[in-house]
Structure formats: structure tokens, C-alpha cells
Amino acid sequence: MSTGTYRQWVSRATPGCVVILLDRSDSMKLPWGATGGSLAAGAALAVNNILLDMCVKATIEVNAPVRHYFDVGVFSYGARITGPGGEGVESAFGGALAGRGLVPLPELAANPFAVRDEPSIDAMPVSVKMPVWVDPVHGYRTPMCQAVEVAGAHVFDWAAAHPDSFPPIIINITDGMVTDSPYQGATLQDWVKRLTAIETSDGPALFFNIFLSPTDAHEVVFPNTPAGLPLPGPELFALSSELPPTMVENARADGYDVRPGARGLAFNVGRSTLLRVLQIGTRVPDRSR
Amino acid sequence: MHAWQVVFSAPKHGNDPWEWEDGAAAAPEDPATGRGPRFAVADGATEGFGSARWAMRLVEGFVAADVELTERSLLGWARRAQDAWRHDPVLSGASGLELFKLDSVGSLATFLGCELELGPRPRWRAVALGDTVLFHVRGHRLVAQFPSIAADDFGTNPAGVPTAPTALPGALGRVDFAEGDLAAGDLLYLATDAFAHWAVREDGPALWSALAGLDHPERFRELVEDRRAAREMTNDDVTLMRISVAARRPDQLVVCV
Numbered sequence: 001m002s003t004g005t006y007r008q009w010v011s012r013a014t015p016g017c018v019v020i021l022l023d024r025s026d027s028m029k030l031p032w033g034a035t036g037g038s039l040a041a042g043a044a045l046a047v048n049n050i051l052l053d054m055c056v057k058a059t060i061e062v063n064a065p066v067r068h069y070f071d072v073g074v075f076s077y078g079a080r081i082t083g084p085g086g087e088g089v090e091s092a093f094g095g096a097l098a099g100r101g102l103v104p105l106p107e108l109a110a111n112p113f114a115v116r117d118e119p120s121i122d123a124m125p126v127s128v129k130m131p132v133w134v135d136p137v138h139g140y141r142t143p144m145c146q147a148v149e150v151a152g153a154h155v156f157d158w159a160a161a162h163p164d165s166f167p168p169i170i171i172n173i174t175d176g177m178v179t180d181s182p183y184q185g186a187t188l189q190d191w192v193k194r195l196t197a198i199e200t201s202d203g204p205a206l207f208f209n210i211f212l213s214p215t216d217a218h219e220v221v222f223p224n225t226p227a228g229l230p231l232p233g234p235e236l237f238a239l240s241s242e243l244p245p246t247m248v249e250n251a252r253a254d255g256y257d258v259r260p261g262a263r264g265l266a267f268n269v270g271r272s273t274l275l276r277v278l279q280i281g282t283r284v285p286d287r288s289r
Numbered sequence: 290m291h292a293w294q295v296v297f298s299a300p301k302h303g304n305d306p307w308e309w310e311d312g313a314a315a316a317p318e319d320p321a322t323g324r325g326p327r328f329a330v331a332d333g334a335t336e337g338f339g340s341a342r343w344a345m346r347l348v349e350g351f352v353a354a355d356v357e358l359t360e361r362s363l364l365g366w367a368r369r370a371q372d373a374w375r376h377d378p379v380l381s382g383a384s385g386l387e388l389f390k391l392d393s394v395g396s397l398a399t400f401l402g403c404e405l406e407l408g409p410r411p412r413w414r415a416v417a418l419g420d421t422v423l424f425h426v427r428g429h430r431l432v433a434q435f436p437s438i439a440a441d442d443f444g445t446n447p448a449g450v451p452t453a454p455t456a457l458p459g460a461l462g463r464v465d466f467a468e469g470d471l472a473a474g475d476l477l478y479l480a481t482d483a484f485a486h487w488a489v490r491e492d493g494p495a496l497w498s499a500l501a502g503l504d505h506p507e508r509f510r511e512l513v514e515d516r517r518a519a520r521e522m523t524n525d526d527v528t529l530m531r532i533s534v535a536a537r538r539p540d541q542l543v544v545c546v
Contacts, residue, residue: 009524013303059390060308061339062383109386129385 004203006244008166009285016070016166016284017102017158018054020047021147022092023174023212024078028138030175030214033270037119039175039212040136042271045118047074047092047134047173050278055109055131066109071102073154077147079139087140089150093133101154108133142176145183148191152198155205159198166284168205170195171264173274175212177232192239206241208264208281210274217268221277222251224261233267240265250280290407290473291538292326297509297529301335302517304526310335311481311528312344312398316352318407327352329402330530332421332481334449337396338387342377343452344398346370351402358404358416364461367450374452395452401479403532411471411534418464419449422485424478425469429494429501432475435467443486476501477532483525487516500531504543 010016028040035042051072058067076092082099083090091099095113103111112131148170155168181188198205211233213219220229226237240263243251251258254276266277300309310333318326329348333340347370350356356366375391383391399419406412415423417436420443425433448463478500480488488496503509509529516522533539 007520009301011301011303011524055386056390056394057336059338059386060310061341062379062387062391066386 004167004199004244006166006203006246007285008164008200008202010069010166012068014165015068015105015162017072017155017162017168018070018282019073019075019102019151019155019168019170020050021144021151021170021172021174022047022074022076022134023142023144023172023176024076024092024137024139025142025176025179026078026139027176028078028136032212032214033216035119035271038136038138039214040138043173043212043274044134044136045130046271046274046278048118048130048132049275050282051108051133052131053279054105054282058105058109066106068104068106070105071158072105072108073102073151074134075147075150076137077143078141079137081137087143089143089146094135095133097133102158141179142174143180143183144172144174144178145180145186145188145191147172148188148195149183152191152195155195156198159200159205162200164201167200167203168198169208169282169284170205171208171210171278171281173210173212175214188235189239196241203244204241206244206264207239209236209240210266210269210277211236212274213268213270216270219269219273220265220267221256221269221273222258222262223265223267224259224263229267233265236267237263237265246285247280247283250283254280256280290411290471290534290536292405292407292532292534293539294328294530294532297503297506297531299510299513299527301526302514302524308341309526309528310340310344311526312341312346312348313479313528313530314345314348314352315530325405325407327402327404328477328479328530328532329400330421330479330481330528331398331400331450332419332526332528334397335525336394337452338390338394339374339377339452340396340398342379343374343396346374347398347400347450348402351400358402358414358466360461360464363416363464364458367457367461368454370450371452371454371457397447397449397451399449399482403477403479405471405532405534407471407534412468413471413477414466414468416464416466418460419447420444420482420485422480422482422489423467424480424485424488426476426478426497426501427472427474429497431492431497433467433469434489436465438485438489440486440489443482443489471534473534473536475534477534479528479530479532481526481528483523484513484527484529487522490521500529503531
């Protein structure tokens with residue numbers, strides 16, 4: 001059970017924090033359903049979509065800066081594309097934001113490294129101009145513990161600086177099993193416990209998991225029990241935070257049958273579900289109009 | 290009979306005063322047409338684009354335009370407001386992200402407009418779309434609330450005037466009308482939803498006595514901040530227009546600068 005109230009509204013005085021952990025392991029090269037693209041390409045597209053969503057929501061008026069409603073980080077684990085390369089964890093941002101940890105939303109909005117014609121996330125036969133902050137990459141194994149550690153360091157500092165904000169939201173997008181547990185003597189469960197022990201006055205940090213499936217497997221979204229989930233479903237269920245009430249409302253409004261005790265876990269999801277879950281998981285209390 | 294208004298406002302906690310996205314406007318009676326004084330308050334959507342401009346355009350248009358309190362006339366007024374908002378010269382400098390939001394999201398504003406008839410049988414007539422609320426108070430007691438929204442029902446009504454032309458006829462189909470008799474000494478309050486929600490819960494002589502005695506913008510902001518801190522009032526832009534109705538004009542005019 002979560003102990004937070006999760007009621008704090010996002011404003012520039014109390015901005016929110018969203019961290020996405022993006023699996024860039026070798027298996028992300030697999031094709032994703034009938035889309036023709038890889039898991040890595042679909043995940044990057046969804047991440048770019050949710051970053052654009054956040055920028056759009058914070059765009060309020062003409063000739064006015066995008067409002068600083070969030071600090072946002074995207075950390076990849078698996079193949080590294082900067083520094084020495086190889087396997088590891090790094091900021092997934094490209095261009096001017098390369099190497100940056102948490103980035104204020106106005107700075108994010110001003111610094112996509114490209115604007116490209118991208119296919120619709122719903123696999124409709126249309127393409128749209130999309131700002132790009134994150135590119136698809138895959139290779140090596142799945143150092144998820146290290147990713148949680150890196151995210152935790154950033155989140156810890158952020159929570160200390162924003163003690164009255166809505167707690168940090170960390171969303172892990174993966175298609176595989178952790179390969180570095182235990183890491184520095186601690187298991188993945190231990191690392192996640194440390195991460196979710198970080199809190200603001202509004203509650204502990206939230207850790208959500210989205211497990212991608214390259215095939216048209218049965219999707220399970222926001223379950224309230226691990227029963228029936230294939231591996232690594234039960235483990236991810238145990239690691240996932242309970243959805244706060246406002247997110248339960250958002251999920252129900254989006255058509256999901258969310259039961260009491262539902263966790264922030266989506267299992268075997270396809271591309272459009274990935275984006276919907278990201279939208280629900282990053283929407284914190286605000287005014288609907 | 291005479292009527293005059295004072296407007297109190299407070300932006301969301303954490304925002305600057307210029308980021309207030311409500312709108313409030315008033316116009317005196319028009320001897321040429323015989324139309325009584327008009328008052329209007331609107332609440333622009335936080336997640337919209339250009340919501341402050343939209344809310345202000347609605348209220349200023351309502352008090353100034355030749356619009357009747359009928360659904361048909363209001364539809365024409367809202368169409369003209371949409372056209373002016375969409376072709377606002379300030380948009381010539383819009384960025385790609387801003388134009389994307391203008392086209393894909395636009396804005397929405399709740400609206401409450403009120404006209405007084407101060408002749409032999411004084412009365413108010415009002416139109417509402419959404420949860421901006423009129424409270425009619427006599428002798429520190431609530432006489433009428435329009436629209437009649439229960440405390441538990443605030444936040445559940447998404448009605449408002451949209452900037453999207455295709456959505457307008459459907460939205461205006463939900464407009465409500467009401468009217469009531471007035472007497473010297475009456476007070477009308479037009480309040481956006483956060484304040485109205487709190488007022489519905491706090492309804493009683495103590496509340497209305499306190500609001501009748503508000504005499505400075507800072508006292509109002511202190512009231513709002515205190516209620517927010519006590520988690521009794523949601524952190525939203527807040528607007529309260531107080532309209533006084535009396536047999537004679539006030540002896541003194543107080544201006545806060």
C-alpha cells in the first residue's frame with residue numbers, strides 16, 4: 001500500500017518530476033508486431049510522443065515560454081552511445097541535451113535534436129512532424145539495477161529540492177529480464193525499495209513498469225494481482241507502485257477496468273497501449289479545464 | 290435603484306498575477322437601448338491554449354455586444370468571439386508548438402453572464418455554461434444559487450464555451466438561464482468554481498457577512514491562501530465579483546492601487 005496522499009497539484013512552485021528508464025538491450029531490436037519497426041523504434045517514438053505531450057500541456061499562450069511544470073529525465077540502459085560505449089546507463093537525450101540528467105520542461109521544449117516525419121503511433125497510414133529527443137538504440141544486456149540506481153540519485157536530489165511537490169514518477173520501459181541483479185550487493189527489489197523510499201511531503205516516489213511484447217500477446221494493464229502473469233510479470237508486479245487515486249480516475253476515464261489495489265504495471269503491451277499508459281502514468285493532479 | 294461591482298481575484302498558488310486565466314467584465318446600463326447593467330465572469334481552461342484571452346474576450350464581448358439572453362443570440366455572439374480569438378493578431382508570432390496546440394487543443398471557458406433590470410420591478414437575469422456560479426444574498430442569507438450545483442458535483446461538469454467551431458452548437462445546447470427579483474441592499478456574487486465550491490460548503494450568515502465586508506484585494510488573497518493552505522479550497526485561479534444593489538449610489542469610492 002502506498003502511504004502518500006498524491007494530491008499536490010503541478011505548478012511552477014511545485015513542479016513534478018518524470019523519469020523514464022528506457023531499455024536499450026539487444027532484444028529491443030526485435031520487430032514489434034505488424035508495425036515493421038523494432039521494439040526500440042516503437043519505444044523511442046512513444047517516449048518522444050509523451051515528451052511532446054508534456055511540452056504541449058505546458059504551452060499556454062503565444063509568445064510565452066513553456067511553463068516549468070516538470071523536470072524530465074530519460075535514462076537508457078543497455079547499449080551506450082556516448083563515452084566509451086559498451087554496456088551501461090546514460091542519459092538518452094541527444095543533441096544539446098546529451099548527457100543531461102533531469103531537464104526543466106522549457107529547456108526540453110527548446111532542444112529537440114531533430115524534427116522528423118514520424119509514423120503515427122497508432123500505425124495509421126499517416127505521418128506527422130515530430131520533435132525528437134530520443135533515438136532508437138539496442139545492444140548488450142539489461143542492466144536494470146544500475147538504471148534504477150542512476151535514476152535514484154537524480155530523484156533523491158530533486159525530492160530534496162522540491163519537498164512539497166507531487167512525488168517523482170519513474171516509468172521503466174523494458175522487454176526483458178534484469179541481467180545485473182544483484183548489483184553492488186543489492187537485488188533489483190532492494191534498488192527499487194531504495195528508490196521508492198525517496199519521498200516528498202505528498203508521498204513516496206512512484207515506480208511503474210511497462211513490459212513490451214514483440215508479439216500480439218494478451219495485454220494486461222494495471223492489474224491488481226500477479227496471478228496469471230507469465231514471467232517476469234509477477235516480479236514486475238511486486239516492484240510496481242500502486243496507482244494513486246487520480247491516476248486510477250484517469251485510467252478509468254480512458255476505458256481501463258481498474259480495480260482497487262491496481263499497480264502501475266502494463267504487461268505485453270503494444271505500441272498504442274504504451275503511449276496510453278505513459279499518458280496515464282505521467283498525468284498528475286491538475287485542472288481538467 | 291443602482292448597482293456597482295468590485296472584482297477580487299487571485300491566481301493559482303505558484304503563478305504570477307498576470308497568469309490568472311479567468312475573465313471578469315462589467316458595463317453600465319445603456320440609456321440608448323434601455324439595457325440594464327451587465328456583468329460577466331469566465332474561467333479559462335488551465336490546459337487550454339490562449340485561455341486568458343478567450344475568457345476575457347467572452348466577458349468583454351458579452352457586456353458590450355448586442356446579444357440577448359437567448360440560446361440563438363448567444364450562439365451568434367460566441368461565433369463572433371471564436372472568430373476574433375482565432376484571428377487575434379498576436380498569433381502572427383506563434384511558434385510551431387503554439388500553433389499545434391491552438392489547432393489541436395484550443396481552449397474552453399465556463400461562463401456566467403448577468404443583466405440587471407433596475408426599473409419598477411428590479412430583477413436579475415443570468416445565463417450560465419459550466420460551474421461559474423451566481424449567488425444572490427439578502428441580509429447575509431443565500432436567496433438563490435445559479436446554477437444549482439451541489440458541493441459534491443463541482444468538477445464533474447465539463448461544460449463551457451469552446452474555441453472549436455464544430456463544438457459550439459452542442460456546447461451552447463447546454464446553456465442554462467435563470468432570473469430572480471432584487472431588493473435594495475441585495476448582493477450578487479459571481480464566483481469561479483474553486484471559490485464557488487468552497488462557498489457552497491460554507492454557506493451561512495458568517496460566510497456572507499465576511500464576503501460583504503471584504504474591502505481590499507489583499508484581504509481577499511489572504512482569505513484564499515488561508516483556505517488553500519487548509520486544503521478547503523482547490524488551487525485554481527479564483528475570481529469573485531461582488532455586485533451591490535442599492536437605492537442610492539455609495540457616498541465614497543475606494544480605489545486600491
